[in-house]
Amino acid sequence: MKVYLVGIGMGNPDTMTVQALHAIEKSDCLIGAKRMLDSIAGEKPRFFCCDANEIAGYLEQHLEYHAVAVLLSGDVGFYSGTKRLTEVLVNHDVELICGVSSVQYLCAKRQLSWEDAAFVSLHGRQQNLLAAVLQHKKTFVLTGGENTPASLCTLLTESGLGDTTVTVGERLSYPEEKITTSFAKELVDQNFAPLSAMLVENFSANRDYQTHGISDEEFIRADVPMTKQEIRHLAVEQLKIKEDDIVYDVGAGTGSVSIEIAKRCPGCKVYAIEKNPAAVELICQNIKRFSSHNVLVTPGQAPQALQELPAPDKVFIGGSSGELTDIFQTILNKNPKTEFVITAVSLETIAQVTQCIKNFCLQADITQISSARTRKLGSYHMFTGQNPVMIFSCRAE
Numbered sequence: 001m002k003v004y005l006v007g008i009g010m011g012n013p014d015t016m017t018v019q020a021l022h023a024i025e026k027s028d029c030l031i032g033a034k035r036m037l038d039s040i041a042g043e044k045p046r047f048f049c050c051d052a053n054e055i056a057g058y059l060e061q062h063l064e065y066h067a068v069a070v071l072l073s074g075d076v077g078f079y080s081g082t083k084r085l086t087e088v089l090v091n092h093d094v095e096l097i098c099g100v101s102s103v104q105y106l107c108a109k110r111q112l113s114w115e116d117a118a119f120v121s122l123h124g125r126q127q128n129l130l131a132a133v134l135q136h137k138k139t140f141v142l143t144g145g146e147n148t149p150a151s152l153c154t155l156l157t158e159s160g161l162g163d164t165t166v167t168v169g170e171r172l173s174y175p176e177e178k179i180t181t182s183f184a185k186e187l188v189d190q191n192f193a194p195l196s197a198m199l200v201e202n203f204s205a206n207r208d209y210q211t212h213g214i215s216d217e218e219f220i221r222a223d224v225p226m227t228k229q230e231i232r233h234l235a236v237e238q239l240k241i242k243e244d245d246i247v248y249d250v251g252a253g254t255g256s257v258s259i260e261i262a263k264r265c266p267g268c269k270v271y272a273i274e275k276n277p278a279a280v281e282l283i284c285q286n287i288k289r290f291s292s293h294n295v296l297v298t299p300g301q302a303p304q305a306l307q308e309l310p311a312p313d314k315v316f317i318g319g320s321s322g323e324l325t326d327i328f329q330t331i332l333n334k335n336p337k338t339e340f341v342i343t344a345v346s347l348e349t350i351a352q353v354t355q356c357i358k359n360f361c362l363q364a365d366i367t368q369i370s371s372a373r374t375r376k377l378g379s380y381h382m383f384t385g386q387n388p389v390m391i392f393s394c395r396a397e
Contacts, residue, residue: 001059002067003092005085007076007099010173011039015100023097024069029062031055032071040071052084059092075101079121079142102197103140106169109179110199114140122147123195128244130159130293131266137205141198149192156184156200159293165201168192214263219256220286224279226254227318227343230371231389235341236260238365238393239314243267248312250302250327251275251319255283255295261316262292269294271309275301275321303330311335317342324352328360332396340394345387353392362394 004023009015024030029045030037037046047058055070076082078101086094107114118136120127123144129152132139143149149168156164162185170178170193180187184200213233219226227235241247241261245268249258252272262270272295274280280299287295298305303326311334320327324342331338340362344350357364368390372383 001063001065001092003059003089003094004067004069004097005076005082005094006069006071006097007074007080007101008036008039008071009074009100010102010105011036011073012173013039015105015173017097017099020097020099023095024071027067027069028065029068030071031058031068033073036071036073050081052081052088055085056088059089072099075099075104078103078119079123102142102169102172105172106140106167106179106197106199109169110167110181112138112199114138117199122152128267128269128294129155129200130161133161133164133200133202133205134291134293135205135266137202139200139202141200143192143196143198144194148194149196149198150188150190152198153184153187157188160288160291161202161293165203167199167201169197169199172197214256214260214290216256218289219254219259220282220289221254222278222282224254224276224282225319226256228371228386230386231343231369231391232257232260234367234369235316235343235391236264238341238391239316239339241265241268241314245269245313246310247271248273248306248309248315248331250306250315250317251321252283252297253279253318255286255297257316257318258283258295259286259290259292262295263290266294269296271296271298271312273298273300273302273305275299275305303327306330306334309334312338314338315340320349320352322352324349324356325359328356332360337396340392342392342394344390344392350390353390357392357394361397363397365393367391367393 006020006023008020031047033050034048049055072080075098076096103114117138117140118132119140120129120132121142123142153166164184166184166187167181216229247261247268247270249272252258252274255272258270258272272283283297315331315338342353344353368388370388372385374381375384
């Protein structure tokens with residue numbers, strides 16, 4: 001059976017290509033969402049369905065059809081059901097027919113090119129909008145569900161990105177089409193169609209910014225303890241953070257490690273866990289200072305504060321308040337393959353970490369770091385030694 005997977009554009013027949021119209025004309029049956037099929041005139045048999053497995057089953061039950069057109073919104077290659085359909089229709093002669101996507105349409109309305117844009121879909125899925133906006137001058141977003149244009153503009157505004165330019169496209173291509181352009185902070189209270197397209201323009205985006213180490217002096221510190229830069233840089237390196245990793249920073253202090261991780265890998269999500277209210281406030285200030293909006297502050301003491309967090313991939317522990325065993329147990333219950341990096345200065349903490357490695361049967365690489373910094377003494381510059389620090393890098397055997 002010939003199966004056409006047809007991108008029908010925005011939904012208005014005027015946005016369909018001639019090739020798409022020819023495929024529909026040659027088909028004995030049309031399949032797709034009701035709103036899509038309703039836009040097609042004629043009396044051909046219709047099957048209202050969007051589920052790939054159900055469509056495959058329907059075709060097996062109707063072998064009398066020589067050709068069928070499955071209608072898909074926008075373009076077949078842009079957040080489309082095409083990928084799943086091609087997997088389940090391997091026994092059919094499948095042909096893909098491209099269409100006009102919402103990103104093409106909306107950018108044309110704004111008279112903007114889109115080859116340099118980032119693409120985020122929050123319609124039935126989770127992606128890191130803030131990371132995309134921070135790194136790209138243009139970010140195209142598909143909204144849906146609880147991720148409405150207004151809620152996303154609220155997120156941008158609360159994250160210090162309220163001055164980004166946001167364009168919201170509603171009912172694109174239809175007579176009631178509406179396109180609104182303003183600052184994110186000015187759209188937080190407006191009502192938009194749930195299934196809208198958004199374009200976020202961040203003229204201060206810095207896609208090429210990567211850090212291999214932020215100096216201690218750049219952080220707002222007050223009297224809160226902070227992992228020193230020589231140790232912090234090596235600890236973050238040993239975590240080997242990847243895109244989409246979920247990371248805990250337990251005993252986050254000023255948030256220096258959290259921010260170092262967040263700047264190194266903007267696509268990851270970092271939970272900064274800290275029990276000291278004054279330190280929590282400093283973390284929030286440093287997040288704004290470095291625009292590290294993928295750092296999420298979690299006030300409270302571990303392990304209790306970890307209970308409701310998603311399972312981590314990587315964990316840095318800079319302070320445990322004597323609860324190290326329970327912290328390990330809580331985290332390993334969430335994900336037995338979690339990888340840890342722990343810093344220890346006191347003999348007592350070193351002993352606790354060593355015992356946890358044995359108790360939980362972990363592999364460990366251990367490094368001791370001793371460093372010294374210069375200070376001026378009269379006309380001379382002298383070295384002042386820093387406390388030796390043990391860095392434990394641990395993972396399941």
